[in-house]
Amino acid sequence: MSTEILHGHAEVVSEAHGEHHEGHHHEESFISKYVFSMDHKMIARQFLITGIIWAIIGGLFSVLFRLQLGYPDMSLPFLEDIFGRWAQGGRITPEFYYALVTMHGTILVFFVLTAGLSGTFANLLIPLQVGARDMASPFLNMLSYWFFFLASVIMFASLFIQTGPAAGGWTIYPPLSALGQASDGSKLGMDFWLISMAMFIVSSLLGGLNYITTILNMRTRGMSMTRLPLTIWAIFFTAVLGVLSFPVLLSGAILLLFDRNLGTSFYLSDIVVKGEILPNEGGSAILFQHLFWFLGHPEVYIILLPAMGMVSEVLSVNSRKPIFGYLAMVGSLFAIAILAFLVWAHHMFVTGLNPFLGAFFVLLTLLIAIPSAIKVFNWLTTLWRGNIRFTPAMLFAIGFVSLFISGGLTGIFLGNSTLDIHLHDTYFVVAHFHIVMGVASFFGMFAGVYHWFPKLYSRYLNNTMAYIHFWITLAGAYLIFWPMHYEGLAGMPRRYVDYSSWESFKMFADLNRFISTVAMIVFAAQLMFVFNFFYSIFKGRRLRTENPWGSNTLEWTTPIHPGHGNWPGEIPEVHRWPYDYGKDGREFIPQTEPIGKDESAHH
Amino acid sequence: MSTAQAQVQTKWWGGGKSPFNLEYGKVMMWYFLMSDAFTFGAFLISYGTIRFSQNYWPDPNKVFNAFPLMGHANLPLAFVSLMTFILIVSSVTMVLAVHAGHNMDKKGVVKWMAWTIVGGIAFLACQAWEWTHLITGEHAVLIDGKIQEIGTTVSRNPWGSEILGLEHGEHHVTKTGPVAFGGYFFGITGFHGFHVFSGVIINIIMLLMATNDVFERKGHYLMIEKAGLYWHFVDLVWVFVFLCFYLI
Numbered sequence: 001m002s003t004e005i006l007h008g009h010a011e012v013v014s015e016a017h018g019e020h021h022e023g024h025h026h027e028e029s030f031i032s033k034y035v036f037s038m039d040h041k042m043i044a045r046q047f048l049i050t051g052i053i054w055a056i057i058g059g060l061f062s063v064l065f066r067l068q069l070g071y072p073d074m075s076l077p078f079l080e081d082i083f084g085r086w087a088q089g090g091r092i093t094p095e096f097y098y099a100l101v102t103m104h105g106t107i108l109v110f111f112v113l114t115a116g117l118s119g120t121f122a123n124l125l126i127p128l129q130v131g132a133r134d135m136a137s138p139f140l141n142m143l144s145y146w147f148f149f150l151a152s153v154i155m156f157a158s159l160f161i162q163t164g165p166a167a168g169g170w171t172i173y174p175p176l177s178a179l180g181q182a183s184d185g186s187k188l189g190m191d192f193w194l195i196s197m198a199m200f201i202v203s204s205l206l207g208g209l210n211y212i213t214t215i216l217n218m219r220t221r222g223m224s225m226t227r228l229p230l231t232i233w234a235i236f237f238t239a240v241l242g243v244l245s246f247p248v249l250l251s252g253a254i255l256l257l258f259d260r261n262l263g264t265s266f267y268l269s270d271i272v273v274k275g276e277i278l279p280n281e282g283g284s285a286i287l288f289q290h291l292f293w294f295l296g297h298p299e300v301y302i303i304l305l306p307a308m309g310m311v312s313e314v315l316s317v318n319s320r321k322p323i324f325g326y327l328a329m330v331g332s333l334f335a336i337a338i339l340a341f342l343v344w345a346h347h348m349f350v351t352g353l354n355p356f357l358g359a360f361f362v363l364l365t366l367l368i369a370i371p372s373a374i375k376v377f378n379w380l381t382t383l384w385r386g387n388i389r390f391t392p393a394m395l396f397a398i399g400f401v402s403l404f405i406s407g408g409l410t411g412i413f414l415g416n417s418t419l420d421i422h423l424h425d426t427y428f429v430v431a432h433f434h435i436v437m438g439v440a441s442f443f444g445m446f447a448g449v450y451h452w453f454p455k456l457y458s459r460y461l462n463n464t465m466a467y468i469h470f471w472i473t474l475a476g477a478y479l480i481f482w483p484m485h486y487e488g489l490a491g492m493p494r495r496y497v498d499y500s501s502w503e504s505f506k507m508f509a510d511l512n513r514f515i516s517t518v519a520m521i522v523f524a525a526q527l528m529f530v531f532n533f534f535y536s537i538f539k540g541r542r543l544r545t546e547n548p549w550g551s552n553t554l555e556w557t558t559p560i561h562p563g564h565g566n567w568p569g570e571i572p573e574v575h576r577w578p579y580d581y582g583k584d585g586r587e588f589i590p591q592t593e594p595i596g597k598d599e600s601a602h603h
Numbered sequence: 604m605s606t607a608q609a610q611v612q613t614k615w616w617g618g619g620k621s622p623f624n625l626e627y628g629k630v631m632m633w634y635f636l637m638s639d640a641f642t643f644g645a646f647l648i649s650y651g652t653i654r655f656s657q658n659y660w661p662d663p664n665k666v667f668n669a670f671p672l673m674g675h676a677n678l679p680l681a682f683v684s685l686m687t688f689i690l691i692v693s694s695v696t697m698v699l700a701v702h703a704g705h706n707m708d709k710k711g712v713v714k715w716m717a718w719t720i721v722g723g724i725a726f727l728a729c730q731a732w733e734w735t736h737l738i739t740g741e742h743a744v745l746i747d748g749k750i751q752e753i754g755t756t757v758s759r760n761p762w763g764s765e766i767l768g769l770e771h772g773e774h775h776v777t778k779t780g781p782v783a784f785g786g787y788f789f790g791i792t793g794f795h796g797f798h799v800f801s802g803v804i805i806n807i808i809m810l811l812m813a814t815n816d817v818f819e820r821k822g823h824y825l826m827i828e829k830a831g832l833y834w835h836f837v838d839l840v841w842v843f844v845f846l847c848f849y850l851i
Contacts (some may be wrong), residue, residue, distance in 0.1 A: 136627040205638055213631045243638045251645035255790065263758040264786035266649065279758065282783045287652055291645055 028564075036146075038138035039564040043145050044124035045456060048449070050152060051116020052530060057156075058107035061100045063523050068092040070516025072498040072509075086164070095184050097497040098167035102185065103159065105170030106193070108438065110200055111155070113303040115148050117445050118204075118242070121306055122211045122235045124452060128555035129229050131220025131572060133565045136213040140206045147203035151196045158192035166193035169495065171296065174267035174288050178259045181273050191260065194253045201246045201253075208246075211239035220554070222574035226330075227591065229553050229578045230323060233330050234309025237337040238302050245298035245341070252291030259283070289351055293344035300437050301340045305333060307444020308375060311397040314447045315379055317551045318394035319386025320587060322579035325378040332371030339368050349417040350424045358417040365415035372408055376401065387582070391549070392466035393451035399474045400443040406478075407436025410485065425495070428488025431481040439477040446470075449533070454548050458560050459540030465532040469525055476522035483511050552578045552590045632829045636836045639798075643840050646794065647847055650787040657781045661762035663849045666755075669736055683849050686729040687841065690799075693722025694838045701831045704824025709813060712827060716810040719834065723803040730796050734789070743771035744779055753779075757786045788848055795844050798837045805830050 037043060067074065068091070079087035086096040123141065127134050135141045158165040167185020168177040172193065180187040215228070215236045228236075255266040259280075267288045268280035316323040323329060345353055345361040353361075379401045388394065410432040413419050423429065446469075453461050492505045499505040499512070547556040554574070558566050572592040580589040584600055654660055664679035671682070696718040703711025741752035742761035750771050753761050763778030770776065809830045818824045 136631060140631075205635070209631045209634050209638075212634055213627050217625075217627045217630055243634055244641055247638045247642035248645040251642050251649065254794070255646075255649065258757070258786065258790060264790065265758070265782050266653070266786055266790075280782070282653065282657060282781045284653060284656065287649055290652075291649065294645070 036142060038134070038142045040123045040127050040134050040138065040141060041456070041562065041564075041566075043141055044120050046145050047115060047119030047123060047148070048456070050149065051112050051120060052533065054107050054111040054116065054152065055526070056530065058104050058112060059523050059526060061104040061107070063520055064092065065097055065100045065104070066516040066519040068097055068497060069499075070513040072500045092497075094497045095164060095167060098169075098183075098495075099164045099185055099189075101495065102167050102169055102172075103155075103165050106155070106166070109170060109299065109303065110197070111148075111152060113438070113441050113445070114204065114242075114299070115200070117303065117441060117448075118211075118235065118238055118306050119145070119148065119207060120445075121231070121310060121448050121452070122207065122239065124456065125229075125231050125555065126211055126214050126235060127218075128455070128558065128562075128566060129232050129553050129578075130215060130218060131223055131554050131574060132214060132218040133567075133571070135210045136218055137210055141210050144203050144207035144210065147199050147206065151199035151203060154192055154196035154199060158189045158196065161188050161192065163187040163189060165189040171289075171292055172256070173292075174256060174259065174285050175271055178256060178267055179271070179273055179278075180260070181276070191257070194257050194260075197253055198250060201250045204242050204246050208239040208243040211235055212243065215239075220571045220574055223591075226327070227574055227577045229309075230312040230326070230329055230333075231306075231309040233333055234305045234312070237333050238305045241298040241302050241305070241337055241340055245295040245302075248291055249295035252288055252295075255291075256288065286348070286352055289348050290344070293347045294341075296347060297344040298340040300433075301336055303437050303441045304444075305336070307400060307441040307447075308333070310448040310451070311379065311400045311444050312382075313553070314393045314397040314451050315382050315401075316579055316581065317451075317549050318389045318391055318397070319383055320389070320550075320581045321382055321386045322581055322583075323378070324381040324384075325374070326577065326579060328374050329378055332374040335371040336368060339364060339371070343368065343415075346415055346417070346420075349420040355417070362415060362417050366412065368415075369408070369412060372404075376405055376408070391450070392461070392463060392470060393447045395467070395470045396443045396447035396450060399470065400440050400447060402474075403435050403440040403443060403477060407432055407434075407440060411436060422491070423488060425493050426488035427484040427492050427494055430494050431484035431488060434484075435477065435481050439473075439481070443473075446473075446529070451549065452555075453533075453536070453540075454543045455555055455558075455562075457537045457540070458543045459536055460543065460548075461536045461540060462532050465528055469529045469532070472525035473522055476518050476525065479518045480515050480522065483515055487511065547590075550588050552580060552588050554591060557590065557592055626825055628829055629825065629832070632832045636832065639836065640840075643791075643794075643843070646787075646791050647843060650783075650791060650847060653783045653787065657783065659764055659781065661760070661780050661784055663851075666737075666762050667733075667849060669740070671732055680849055682729070682733065683845065686726055686733075687845055689722055689729065690726050690838050690841055693719050693726065694835055696722060697831045697834045701824070701828050704818070704827040707819075707824070709816070709819060712813045712818070712824060713810065716806055716813060716827070720803055720806045720810060723799055723806065723834075727796060727799055727803070730792065730799075734792075737785075737788075743774055743776045745769065745776050746779060750776055755785050755788075757789055758782055760784050791844060792848070795837070795840055798840065802830075802834050802837050805833060 033039075034042065037046070064079075067076075075090040076087075077090045079092065080090050083092075083096065086093055086099075092100070123135070126132070155165075163184040165185065166172060166177070166189045167183060168190070172190070176182050177186050177190050180190075215232055219225075219228075255264070258264040259266050259268055263280075265280035265283040267285050268278065268283040269285075271278045271280060312323055312329060343361060343365045345357065346365045349358050349361075383398070410428065414423055414429060414432055450461055450466060453459070487505075487508050490505070490508075492499065492508060496502075500509060543560050546558070546560060549556070554572060557572050559568060574591045575594045576589065576591055578591050581587065583589060584596075667683055668677050668679045669682065670676065670678045696715045700712050700715035700719060703709075703715055737755040739754055741754050743750050744753055744761045744763065745751075745766055746753075750769075753759050755761060760780035760782050761777060762784065763780035765775045765777050809827055812818060812826065813824075818826065
């Protein structure tokens with residue numbers, strides 16, 4: 001790309017962004033600084049804290065239903081005191097159980113691991129790491145957060161509806177979700193769910209458009225695509241996935257809203273509920289599954305890719321070694337992004353899908369193992385003979401690799417349509433996706449929070465609590481989900497409220513109690529992390545140096561308290577890729593340093 | 604100074620002028636349209652899936668044969684052709700508005716934007732008429748052994764196959780048709796109409812900004828170009844909607 005071509009539009013772009021050219025000098029009001037802020041760093045904090053609040057709620061829900069699963073004959077009066085008729089006699093009612101499971105999935109998949117994860121780190125890292133004053137459109141970026149907030153308010157409100165929130169599983173399959181008379185959870189709560197998700201999709205779209213545009217158009221001088229840190233590459237592909245897959249869920253949700261409220265028959269046909277024959281005809285429930293999983297599968301990678309990107313960065317920085325196979329890392333991210341769109345029907349192997357079609361989805365699904373394995377080997381070879389610093393972020397990054405391997409291997413089982421006849425809808429599936437996308441992504445997120453907390457709040461998190469947090473969470477993740485594989489292989493189905501009267505599975509009572517106990521301990525450890533987080537914002541050890549981790553990337557060239565505009569003077573120019581660690585006897589060489597005369601060739 | 608001068612040193616794009624070498628808002632609009640195309644794509648694919656799972660589908664030449672003020676004259680697809688023509692002409696006037704913007708010709712921009720808005724409103728008016736005609740135009744249908752007169756709605760469809768030998772007044776009596784017809788027709792044309800409506804609103808805002816010299820002060824009419832991208836996209840989507848509901 002030559003310079004004069006770029007100059008053709010340069011005045012237009014600079015005109016649009018002139019106001020951010022210098023660090024901000026004008027006084028901002030509380031509202032414009034903390035509430036309706038257009039500073040990407042503040043929006044990142046807003047996403048992170050909203051995500052943390054949602055994670056506490058979603059995690060608490062899992063504790064409640066694990067209580068039921070571990071102690072099916074319990075009678076805890078305090079539950080009835082809090083939840084009233086939802087926990088009559090101190091036991092969680094089946095309706096409550098389904099509502100808890102549904103909201104646990106919805107909250108953690110969308111509100112925590114999509115908005116909380118991408119929203120936080122895309123906003124924080126894109127302008128800082130590509131060298132821009134702010135996002136391409138700070139205003140749309142602000143709207144992105146506030147649409148997310150609106151979605152959050154609606155979803156939160158749905159928890160307090162008399163008939164309860166949506167309770168048909170986070171995948172909200174019709175006809176259950178389409179017919180209010182089918183269950184309490186399919187009444188008003190379902191409409192709230194759909195409207196909330198529509199707002200969420202708008203938020204994700206506004207965010208995604210900004211992320212892509214900023215990465216492609218607003219890089220600083222010298223920051224070619226191949227000099228981008230892998231975090232940015234990962235966020236880029238995440239945003240592309242979001243922009244192309246969420247609209248399909250929007251279509252599916254709109255049609256479902258019509259089926260619920262306007263009497264259409266998109267998903268409904270030949271249904272009898274409680275003896276009443278419904279007039280709907282000609283619709284297809286499987287159609288919804290296609291529309292849902294066309295989003296649903298890319299969604300898995302929307303959750304996972306940012307974690308992968310941050311893990312790559314944290315591993316390289318703390319191994320004091322260049323990332324192994326930079327271009328292979330980018331290529332495998334690309335391959336995963338493409339394949340993400342071609343495998344959705346592996347969620348539907350036993351739904352009535354043509355087995356001939358299933359064969360292709362098996363092939364495409366198993367192909368994902370290739371880029372995934374490339375990434376794993378690159379992470380391991382990055383660690384190999386590294387000068388490793390076991391910071392909390394580094395531990396979580398290594399934990400991510402461990403969990404990704406463990407959870408990825410069971411994916412090979414589930415990607416096989418024949419094995420899936422036995423394994424579908426069992427605890428094997430629950431164990432698989434919790435490890436590989438749930439816990440692993442949380443580990444990536446924790447790695448990011450521990451690593452970039454000094455950039456977010458100019459203080460460090462407490463290390464002692466961080467190490468306790470890591471070890472309990474890692475051990476807990478395996479202790480919770482490993483046994484579930486056995487239960488699943490034995491055929492124990494998911495989504496049942498009580499297994500104690502079931503001859504085939506009542507032998508798992510002790511195991512279930514064990515899992516529930518660990519789940520509560522792990523939840524307590526997360527609360528400790530939350531305490532650490534908020535305590536350290538105000539009382540943590542102060543950051544005294546601009547570049548605490550000895551890192552090459554641009555965000556560590558900003559002041560300790562960066563203003564809106566990030567760099568007080570000119571935006572730094574970039575001269576090299578971000579992974580020159582341990583090169584020519586130097587521990588690290590920042591991206592802003594020009595290539596020396598006698599420097600050895602680029603890796 | 605500009606942040607747009609990224610990647611001067613490496614030739615990531617070796618093929619001459621880079622397609623990404625655009626003002627950021629325009630790039631963003633393109634990505635949005637790509638996303639929106641997936642929304643419409645999902646709708647149309649759903650429609651195709653359901654339609655081809657049915658044994659019978661109404662003949663558009665029979666359903667859409669009315670024209671305002673023409674009584675019961677049989678004019679298959681005449682009205683929708685007019686609608687399509689109006690929308691395409693409004694795209695032409697939009698092109699002229701963008702062109703005038705390139706030449707910093709404020710009067711031209713105002714004139715052609717006004718015509719584009721007129722075209723958009725005319726299209727919406729046509730759609731309103733067509734919807735009303737379908738919903739209120741009742742046809743004799745045999746339901747549960749009784750002849751009833753029903754219009755086309757999201758849950759009822761009078762356009763089933765004709766029952767030979769059964770007449771009601773001067774018209775053939777039909778069976779009920781697939782209800783998915785109304786659901787998808789009103790759902791998708793409604794969603795498209797919603798896009799046209801928001802496009803008209805955007806165009807009105809652009810017109811007001813142009814008359815208030817906002818773009819003169821900015822020194823360029825790029826906003827008109829971005830609104831134009833959206834408008835052409837809405838037009839293009841209509842071509843597919845037209846194809847799927849009226850022609851096939």
